[in-house]
Amino acid sequence: MILDITKGKDNPILRQVSPKQGPITKKTLKLLKDMEDSMIATNGVGIAAPQVGMNTRIAHITINKTQVFTIINPEIIAKSKETEEDTEGCLSLPGKWGPVARAKELTLRFTDLTGKKRVMKFKDFEARIVQHEVDHLNGTLFIDHVPEGMLEIEGGLAL
Ligand SMILES: [Zn+2]
Numbered sequence: 263m264i265l266d267i268t269k270g271k272d273n274p275i276l277r278q279v280s281p282k283q284g285p286i287t288k289k290t291l292k293l294l295k296d297m298e299d300s301m302i303a304t305n306g307v308g309i310a311a312p313q314v315g316m317n318t319r320i321a322h323i324t325i326n327k328t329q330v331f332t333i334i335n336p337e338i339i340a341k342s343k344e345t346e347e348d349t350e351g352c353l354s355l356p357g358k359w360g361p362v363a364r365a366k367e368l369t370l371r372f373t374d375l376t377g378k379k380r381v382m383k384f385k386d387f388e389a390r391i392v393q394h395e396v397d398h399l400n401g402t403l404f405i406d407h408v409p410e411g412m413l414e415i416e417g418g419l420a421l
Contacts (some may be wrong), residue, residue: 263296264303265314277401280317308391308421310398321395334373341365350404351420360408364390394421
């Protein structure tokens with residue numbers, strides 16, 4: 263089911279730190295499926311639960327260009343010093359894009375769909391998506407990282 267995307271830079275749902283996701287229930291799996299449908303319907307490459315109105319620490323990212331990958335209670339445990347700047351947009355901030363510097367590589371600890379704890383490395387665009395979604399779980403939006411006066415009204419991919 264396609265859900266409404268929570269929008270607005272001052273929206274309280276988007277601006278709070280989401281609490282940890284507990285054990286994965288049927289309800290969680292339904293939410294994950296709805297989040298996937300909503301991300302695909304809006305051509306997003308990532309989505310976090312607050313973007314569909316739920317404050318819990320789960321997100322989807324796109325890996326290998328088309329594969330939807332679920333991260334539950336994600337924690338970035340290491341980041342490269344090297345950063346890369348690229349244009350970002352957000353499903354929750356339609357019509358806005360801007361340059362954001364992100365770590366080029368990172369190590370993520372998270373729980374997968376089967377409840378198993380995992381550690382995985384991500385780099386380049388996938389690392390960017392991870393950082394954008396983890397920001398969402400902490401109430402941070404990409405515009406917080408865009409230098410003053412650098413917001414654009416057209417651009418590329420939304421996360
Ligand atoms: Zn976003």
